[in-house]
Amino acid sequence: MNQTTQAIKETAFNFDGQTGFYRGKVRDVYHFDDRLVMVATDRISAFDVVLPRPIPFKGQVLNQTAAHFLQATADIVPNWLLDVPDPNVSVGLKCQSYPVEMVVRGYLAGHAWRQYREGHRTLCGVALPDGLKEADQLPEPIITPTTKAHEGHDEDISREEILERGIVPESEYVQLEKYALALFKKGTEMAAERGLILVDTKYEFGSLNGQIYLIDEIHTPDSSRYYYADSYTENQQQDLPQKQLSKEFVREWLIANHFQGKEGQTVPEMDDAWIEQISNRYIELYEKVTGKSFVRSETDNIYNRIEENIRRSLTVTYF
Structure with missing residues (x-):
């Protein structure tokens, strides 16, 4: 360059x-x-x-x-x-964007794994089976919605709470679920063609004139997690970390240089x-x-x- x-x-x-x-x-x-x-x-x-x-x-x-x-x-x-x-x-x-993000997970990774490791067996109202380890495939893809925060971090929320609080009307939320799972299925198929596994991702939706639209980005390395398919099974069997396709290498470099965004820490020289x-x-x-x-x-x-x-x-x- x-x-x-x-x-x-x-x-x-x-x-x-x-x-x-x-x-x-x-x-x-x-x-x-x-x-x-x-x-x-x-x-x-x-x-x-x-x-x-x-x-x-x-x-x-x-x-x-x-x-x-x-x-x-x-x-x-x-x-x-x-x-x-x-x-x-x-x-x-x-x-007009919906105030929830539809997070779809096919594998136990990231935030879901951290919750599971701490003993939680329910995530966003979805029950998880016992006996799983990090990066294991889930029995079927699950939706773990989050609220969209204008400031700070997004927060987990259950389907039941979304409907009870009227955050999204039920008929529209049911359609968001169908769309999210269909998109994840397509993303999984496209990833497999590239020798990849789509681990988890998030979708955002909006409405215009009574029509639901997919908005923002999808299936990018900034919004999704991918594993490499060729080494997945062997790594799971040997309890080795999965090779990821994401910007995780940037986070690892920052951590190695003593920066995790905490108060008093300084971003290392790039x-x-x-x-x-x-x-x-x-x-x-x-x-x-x-x-x-x-x-x-x-x-x-x-x-x-x-x-x-x-x-x-x-x-x-x-x-």
Whole structure:
């Protein structure tokens, strides 16, 4: 990676007709009356902290991976995506999002494993059998919803509580469950074609004019966990950790350098060599998950490129 490679730290465009702006950990979102324009920046977060240096091409990887899977699942559920006018930009329908995330788990990993290890045998109202160990396949995929927190961490919630509190009407929630499980089935099949196991993932949905839409990203390494299929059985039999396809390597590096986002801790120095390594790993992730070759976008005048492509997309009539 040469010294002139630019990375996108943040954007601050101003468009005609813009009605709002939101900056998330990774994305900058521009609101309009009938659409959202989502810029996947090169920011990277870990332990709920945005790290100080952006990673070249990370946003492109995230944006194009999400588009790949949204297009591949459009026959299962309508989704928000209208256009990808730039490698880092998605334009989509402006939906009213449901205040829950549908987390689907096919294996005992991550948060579910930590709860299980502590002795819990019910997660979000779903009973789990005794005798499981980390990374074991569950009898069948389960849905463990979470509330969507505007600040802090999302919280587990059960199906029963969602319905009792009227967070989502029952008829709509039943449809969200059907969509989530169908998407997970499709994601599992697509992962298997790539020699991968889709371990768990999350889906977000919204509504517009009485229609449910899949929104945000799906099946990306930032929103999902993958294992490598070829070593899965042997690793389970020998009680070895599973080889993961995710950004876990960044977290491991931070932990090794004494940072877990806790008070008083300082993010370790991220030198050019480490930045390049992270960038290359993300590109590998894209190619492994999608089966496509990654084409690095032009990074000279990167902000001008993105702004011009968004302005062009805003002249398109989708409705």
